[in-house]
Structures are given as structure tokens and as C-alpha cells.
Amino acid sequence: MAFEPMMFCFQCEQTAGCSGCTGRAGVCGKPADVAHLQDELTGALIELARLSDEAEGVSESAWHLVIEGLFATVTNVNFDGDALQKLIDLVHVEQAEAASARCAEGVPFVVSDYDMNRVWHADEDIRSLKSLILFGIRGMAAYAYHALVLGYAKDEVNAFFMKALRAVGDDxxxxxxxxxxxxxxxxxxxxxxxxxxxxxxxxxxxxxxxEVPLLVEKGPFIVVSGHDLYDLRRLLEQTEGLGINIYTHGEMLPAHGYPELKKFSHLKGNFGTAWQNQQKEFAGIPAPVLFTTNCLMPPRASYRDRVFTTGAVDYPGLVHIDRERDFSPLIEMALELGGYPEDRQFTGINGGTKVTTGFARDAVLSVADQVVDAVREGKIGHFFLVGGCDGARPGRNYYTELVKQTPADSVVLTLACGKYRFNDLDLGTVAGLPRLMDMGQCNDAFSAVQVALALAEAFGCGVNELPLSIVLSWYEQKAVCVLLTLLYLGIRDIRLGPTLPAFVSDNVLRYLVETYGISAITTPENDLQAMLQG
Structure with a gap:
């Protein structure tokens, strides 16, 4: 009888029993053997970081590999054991080169990949802190990957990946x-x-x-999911003039706000709602779907033959578009399938037929004087930042009800895919401004911070003294690094849900509560009352 491996993984919010996935597959659909390979890849990266303990002399290929390898271990990115093994083999090549260089300097090194069980079975608080570091840099690697694709990198960021990996592997x-x-x-x-x-x-x-319609026009089309704007741009370029419409899905929605993407007339609208609804919403879809980042769920038979991956995303049996981004297979399939015979109107989860995006910092700060005057005149009483990751666990309707119940004199800022719980609501306006403003993807938390800092400067106070309340929903590792960034900036009294992370120990949680005032969400009514009185 063949041995069936068991896994341990507790890095995302949906983890089994709010404690950890320990069977033959995770709740996300990741098989145990893939989970083990992700651990092996992480252990190999830790050893590479140990061998490359100085930023100077680390090859460019090593930096790229660390970023790509960490990104591959984010939830819902890479389910393909063969692809993960290739990454591990590449890391071993880099290890050998780094070890050879160190030996040439007279420093003997024995290469041995770190065993991640030493983290998972460590003292509870050590395990918690190392998990926060590891999961945080996994999320950060996703952002670094997108920037790297566009030719942007920072030595300070790259060097820290190595430092953090060494800390995780320091027993x-x-x-x-x-x-x-x-x-x-x-x-x-x-x-x-x-x-x-x-x-x-x-x-x-x-x-x-x-304003982005939720209408899908008749005729051939392609749906693009994820976060990578570079992939979308390449697809738009390759489909221009072919009679194929392009629709965003999930976290790709904010692409509609960028001028250089808006200029493509065949970028038409948004298909479906949040990522966790894809297995239902993609059933029988007469078009191909491209996954560019961490939004992929195991595709069902009703649409599996129409799913393509690219970049860091991989799944066994699916066609993977290589680094050259030649999207011919999608284009051919879109023309062959033909799309819907007539226009089809879709709706958000609250019945809305359109959503709005593009309220990044430049757009908001362009009316900063209007906002400041409205606050001073008592027309705007409060700001809410309600954002983060969406997911399937019960309790996330909290965010819908919270936004519905926010006062008419308040502004709701949002970002990331958590907005799909309420972004089709019509909240009207306040002081001539939309009450609901979508600031973009999860990485656009930077934009939200810039707005908060600008308002604090205008009022001559600290961010924590603003009439601003932050309510976050979390799901995966990018939410971890964003939360840690908010804490680094000294932002207090953040409410977090729908559950608290399984990898945060009681002592670490106590530290976060006492130092930063983090609290778990309760009910929309109770939390609203507390936030408005605070």
C-alpha cells in the first residue's frame, strides 16, 4: 500500500478548524505532497539566505529566485508539484554557486536545506513569531514580484528577504x-x-x-483574474482589433482606473465577484480565463479546459503561458468559443449592476481641500477604511452590514477583494463626494496610508487622532505584511476578522493587543458604536 503523506499548513484564514490543515489536502485544495514541496522550497531558500549572508556579491538571479520562490508558496498560487520541484532545483544551483564562492574565500560551508518541521514544532511563541515573519515576507514577495516584472527593485528590500529567511531558520x-x-x-x-x-x-x-459595468457584451471575450497589470497590458495589446473583449475579475478590477489601460476600448468591464466564487461563476463560461496571481482555486470540470495560468501561478494539467507572454492559445480559444450570443447583465452580491474604482491617492488628494473643509464644517463626521481579503468562511457578511450601517455623513474607503462584499452598493454622496471610494488592490494600502498622512498633516494631528476607523478582513499572506506595515507606522485600534490567525499565539496576541490595540470584530452594531464614540 502506497504511503500517503500528511501535511501541516496554517498560513491562511480558511485553515481547517481555525487551527491548521493536517490531512491529505488543505481547505484551499493544495495536496499534502505539494505542501511538503512548498516546505522544501522554503527550507532551500533559507539555506540560500544562510550562504548569502551579505547583500554584496549575491547574484541577480538569486534575488529573483528568492522573490519568485516565496511568491510560489503564497496561498492559491502554485498547486503544481513539478513546477515547485523545478524551483527547488534552481535554488540548489544557486546554493552551489554561493557555497563555491564562500569556499574560495576560505570559508568552508556545508550545504543542507533547512527542515521546516523545526519551525512547526518549535515553542509556541517562537513558532508564532517566525510564522509572522515568514508569511509576511511571502506576501511582500508578491509585491516585489510585480514590481520586478516592470523593472523596479530595491536593494534594501531584496537584502531584507535574506535577513528574514535567516531569522526563520535561526533555531x-x-x-x-x-x-x-x-x-x-x-x-x-x-x-x-x-x-x-x-x-x-x-x-x-x-x-x-x-465606473465599471458588470455587463458582458455578446461576442468573444477573455476574463483576466489576479493582480498583475503587466499581464493584462500584454493581453490587451495582443487582442487589439481582433473583436475580443477583455473583462477583469477579482483584484484585477482596479486596472480600469489606469489611463494607459483605459485607452484600450476593448477593456470592457468586470466579470463576476470575489475570487472565492469562481467555481460557481465560471461554470460553463464560453470564454477562456487567465490567472495571473494568487486567486486560483482548483478548477472544476465545467470550465477546467478554459483556464490558463501565467507568471508564478501553476496548476497540474492547465496550459501555462511562459515568460514571453504569448497569449495565442487564449486568443484562439476565445474566437472558437465565441462568447455569449447576446449581452448578459451580471450583478454584484447586493444586486448592483456597476461598480466604481480608481480612487487612489492622487484622485483623493486632488480634492483634499474639499474634504478638509467638509470635516471642519461638520459635513463629514467620520472616515472608515474597510478592506482586505475576501474569503468563504461564514461571518464575512459582517463587512456588508457594517458598510450599510455607516452614517450618512461618513466616507468609506476600501481596497483589495474584500470590497466585493459591498462595492456594488449605492451609498450616495456626502459633501459632494462619493461615500464609497475604492482605492484599488491590496498593495494600494500604500495609497490609503498616504491619504491618511496627508489628512493628519492638514489637521495638525497624528493619524490615530483622525476621525478614522480601520476594519480589516484577512485571508492570506499579503494581508499579514499589510497589517505589519500599519503597525510599523504606529496605527492603532485596528479591528480584524472574521477570525484571528491560527499562527498567532496567546502571548504574541497579547503583545499586539496591549501595544497596538488590535481587536477582533464583534457585531456591526457594537463595533460602529465603539468606533463613532472613540
Whole structure:
């Protein structure tokens, strides 16, 4: 009888029993053997970081490989064991080159990949701190990957990946040392998000408020999911003039706000809602779907033959578009399938037929004087930042009800895919401004921070003194690095849900509560009352 491996993984919010996936497959659909390969890849990256303990002399290919390898271990990115094994083999090549260089300097090194079980079976608080570091840099690697595709990198960010990996693999590290590295994840992720913001705006322009229909027009079309604007741009270029319409899905929605993407007339609208609904919404879809980042769920038979992956995303049996981004297979399939015979109107989860995006920092700060005057005149009483990852666990309707119940004199800022719980609601206006403003993808938390800092400066106070409340939903590792960034910036009293991370120990949680005032969400009514009185 063949041995069937068992897994351990607790890096995402949906993890089994709010404690960890320990069977033959995770709730995300990741098989145990793939989970083991992801651990092996992480252990190999830790050893590469140990061999490359100085930023000087580390090859460019090593930096790229660390970023790609960490990104591949983010939830819902890479389900393909063969692809992960190829990454491990590449890391081993880099290890050999680094070890050879060190030996040439007279420093003997024995190469041995780190065993991740030493983290998973460590003291609870050590495991918690190392998990926060590891999962944080996995999320940060996703942002660094997108920036790298556009030709942007920071030596300081790259060097920190190595430092953080060494900390995860340091069995002698004390809690205080790990805590310092954990907080540094927030600092370096802030730089990473700033870098990606620059990469996106320099390449595609600053986003502008844009109304996006949920209507799919008749005829051939392609759906693009994920976060990578570079992939979307290449697809738009290759489909121009072919009679194929392009629709965004999930976190690709904010692409509609970028001028250099808006200029393509066949970028038509948004298909479906949040990522976790794809297995239902893609059933029988008469068009191909391209996954560019961490939004992929195991595709069902009703649409599996129409799913393509690219970049860091991989799944066994699916066609993977290589680094050259030749999208001919999707184009041919779109023309062959033909799309819907008539226009088809879709709706958001609340019945809306359109959504609006593009309220990034330039758009919001362009009316900063109007906002400040409205606050001083009592027309705007409160700001809510309600954003983060969406997911399938019960309790996420909290965010819908919270936004519905926000006062008429308040502004709701949102970002990331958590907005799909309410982004089709018509909240009207306040002081001549939309009450609901979608600031973009999860990495656009940088944009939200810039707005908060600008308002604090205008009012001559700190961010924590603003009439601003932050309510986050989390799902995967990018939410971890964003949260750590907010803590690095000293932002307090964040509400987090729908559950607290399984990898946060009681002692670490107590530290976060006492130091930063983090709290779990309760009910929309109770939390609103507390936020408005605070």
C-alpha cells in the first residue's frame, strides 16, 4: 500500500478548524505532497539566505529566485508539484554557486536545506513569531514580484528577504530578536509597496475614478483574474482589433482606473465577484480565463479546459503561458468559443449592476481641500477604511452590514477583494463626494496610508487622532505584511476578522493587543458604536 503523506499548513484564514490543515489536502485544495514541496522550497531558500549572508556579491538571479520562490508558496498560487520541484532545483544551483564562492574565500560551508518541521514544532511563541515573519515576507514577495516584472527593485528590500529567511531558520533566535524582525517586515514592506506604487503609476499613469459595468457584451471575450497589470497590458495589446473583449475579475478590477489601460476600448468591464466564487461563476463560461496571481482555486470540470495560468501561478494539467507572454492559445480559444450570443447583465452580491474604482491617492488628494473643509464644517463626521481579503468562511457578511450601517455623513474607503462584499452598493454622496471610494488592490494600502498622512498633516494631528476607523478582513499572506506595515507606522485600534490567525499565539496576541490595540470584530452594531464614540 502506497504511503500517503500528511501535511501541516496554517498560513491562511480558511485553515481547517481555525487551527491548521493536517490531512491529505488543505481547505484551499493544495495536496499534502505539494505542501511538503512548498516546505522544501522554503527550507532551500533559507539555506540560500544562510550562504548569502551579505547583500554584496549575491547574484541577480538569486534575488529573483528568492522573490519568485516565496511568491510560489503564497496561498492559491502554485498547486503544481513539478513546477515547485523545478524551483527547488534552481535554488540548489544557486546554493552551489554561493557555497563555491564562500569556499574560495576560505570559508568552508556545508550545504543542507533547512527542515521546516523545526519551525512547526518549535515553542509556541517562537513558532508564532517566525510564522509572522515568514508569511509576511511571502506576501511582500508578491509585491516585489510585480514590481520586478516592470523593472523596479530595491536593494534594501531584496537584502531584507535574506535577513528574514535567516531569522526563520535561526533555531537559537530569542523572542525579542524575532519580534524586531517581525516589525521590520512592516517597515520593508512599506518600501516595497512604495516601489510597486511607483512602478504601476510610472508605467500606467495615476488611477482616475472610473465606473465599471458588470455587463458582458455578446461576442468573444477573455476574463483576466489576479493582480498583475503587466499581464493584462500584454493581453490587451495582443487582442487589439481582433473583436475580443477583455473583462477583469477579482483584484484585477482596479486596472480600469489606469489611463494607459483605459485607452484600450476593448477593456470592457468586470466579470463576476470575489475570487472565492469562481467555481460557481465560471461554470460553463464560453470564454477562456487567465490567472495571473494568487486567486486560483482548483478548477472544476465545467470550465477546467478554459483556464490558463501565467507568471508564478501553476496548476497540474492547465496550459501555462511562459515568460514571453504569448497569449495565442487564449486568443484562439476565445474566437472558437465565441462568447455569449447576446449581452448578459451580471450583478454584484447586493444586486448592483456597476461598480466604481480608481480612487487612489492622487484622485483623493486632488480634492483634499474639499474634504478638509467638509470635516471642519461638520459635513463629514467620520472616515472608515474597510478592506482586505475576501474569503468563504461564514461571518464575512459582517463587512456588508457594517458598510450599510455607516452614517450618512461618513466616507468609506476600501481596497483589495474584500470590497466585493459591498462595492456594488449605492451609498450616495456626502459633501459632494462619493461615500464609497475604492482605492484599488491590496498593495494600494500604500495609497490609503498616504491619504491618511496627508489628512493628519492638514489637521495638525497624528493619524490615530483622525476621525478614522480601520476594519480589516484577512485571508492570506499579503494581508499579514499589510497589517505589519500599519503597525510599523504606529496605527492603532485596528479591528480584524472574521477570525484571528491560527499562527498567532496567546502571548504574541497579547503583545499586539496591549501595544497596538488590535481587536477582533464583534457585531456591526457594537463595533460602529465603539468606533463613532472613540
Amino acid at each position: 537559537a533566535a530569542a523572542p525579542d530578536e524575532l519580534l524586531a524582525v517581525m516589525l521590520e517586515v512592516g517597515e520593508k514592506n512599506y518600501l516595497c509597496m512604495e516601489m510597486l506604487d511607483l512602478a504601476n503609476t510610472a508605467t500606467y499613469g495615476s488611477p482616475v475614478p472610473t
